[in-house]
Amino acid sequence: MTVHAPVPDFAAARQAMVDSQLRPVGVNDPAVIEAMSAIPREKFVPDEQKPLAYVDGPIPLGDGRALPPPAVLGRLLTALTALRGERALVVGASTGYSAAVLAKMGLKVTALESSAALAAIARGNGVEAVEGPLAKGHGKASSYDLILIDGAVEQIPDALVDQLVEGGRIGGAIVEQGITRLFIGRRVGGGFGFQPIADASTPVLPGFERPKAFTF
Numbered sequence: 001m002t003v004h005a006p007v008p009d010f011a012a013a014r015q016a017m018v019d020s021q022l023r024p025v026g027v028n029d030p031a032v033i034e035a036m037s038a039i040p041r042e043k044f045v046p047d048e049q050k051p052l053a054y055v056d057g058p059i060p061l062g063d064g065r066a067l068p069p070p071a072v073l074g075r076l077l078t079a080l081t082a083l084r085g086e087r088a089l090v091v092g093a094s095t096g097y098s099a100a101v102l103a104k105m106g107l108k109v110t111a112l113e114s115s116a117a118l119a120a121i122a123r124g125n126g127v128e129a130v131e132g133p134l135a136k137g138h139g140k141a142s143s144y145d146l147i148l149i150d151g152a153v154e155q156i157p158d159a160l161v162d163q164l165v166e167g168g169r170i171g172g173a174i175v176e177q178g179i180t181r182l183f184i185g186r187r188v189g190g191g192f193g194f195q196p197i198a199d200a201s202t203p204v205l206p207g208f209e210r211p212k213a214f215t216f
Contacts, residue, residue: 010042013054017041017070021056025198027074031082035104036074043125044097058203063115065094066203068151068173072182073098076148076171079184079197082107086145091134091160091172092205096122098150103127107146112138114207135207137163144168152180153208161185161192170194173202 018037027033042053045067049059058066082088084106090099093111095118103109111129113119122129130138135157137147143165149156149172160170164187171184174194180202185194 008042008051010040010053014041017054021069021071022074025071025075027071027078029078029081031084031105032074032077032101035101036070039097039100039104041070041097044095044100044121058201061094061118063117064206065092065115065118065151067094067097068202069200072173072200072202073101073150075182075198075200076184077101077105079182080146080148080169080171082146087143088146088148089138089144089163090148090150091137092150093122093127093129094118094150096125096127096129098148099127099129100125102148110138110144133207134205135159139163146171148172149205151205152202153205154210155208156185156192156194157208161187164192173200175204 042050045053045059057069060066082105086107088102088107088109090111093099093113096111099109099111111122111127113129114134119129119131137160144163145165145168147160147170152173152175154175168187173180173182181196182198182200183194183196
């Protein structure tokens with residue numbers, strides 16, 4: 001006799017994610033809440049991980065990558081004040097979850113992914129995914145109002161900053177002295193500055209390592 005595990009109530013899990021993970025950390029933008037309440041996160045994780053789709057932690061996706069916790073995305077999108085009609089680039093889009101949330105919010109989204117396997121999954125999930133080195137961005141498209149780096153990096157490449165419009169924003173996580181912090185940056189007057197907004201555990205994206213300092 002084959003015993004089948006019960007199918008999780010994903011709708012209830014999604015609502016619990018909003019109530020217990022997003023709202024308590026200040027995710028209060030109605031557009032962010034509405035989009036993350038609507039997009040089925042379980043579609044964007046491997047079959048064996050679906051029961052864990054709404055846990056408060058990273059989820060392995062394969063190819064050495066992981067989906068960041070829901071609160072990380074919620075906090076970044078709230079701080080970025082993403083607006084309907086804006087052009088957005090998601091760097092390290094993996095299976096397309098963050099891109100799908102932004103699209104649900106009414107943004108025009110390009111999803112950049114370096115893994116061909118993950119990009120194919122994103123396309124299967126209805127996300128417009130392009131392939132290429134993450135740190136170079138996707139300059140073939142016009143400039144972006146918003147860039148979401150969907151993972152932790154050691155540095156913010158000039159190539160990404162250069163693809164922002166004046167006043168454009170970048171959100172992501174940066175690793176400094178072993179501590180990972182969420183940050184928001186803005187391009188103003190030809191310059192770029194960023195500030196941390198919270199400590200957070202976020203999966204690392206490949207290709208953003210700082211050059212090693214030369215030592216004798």
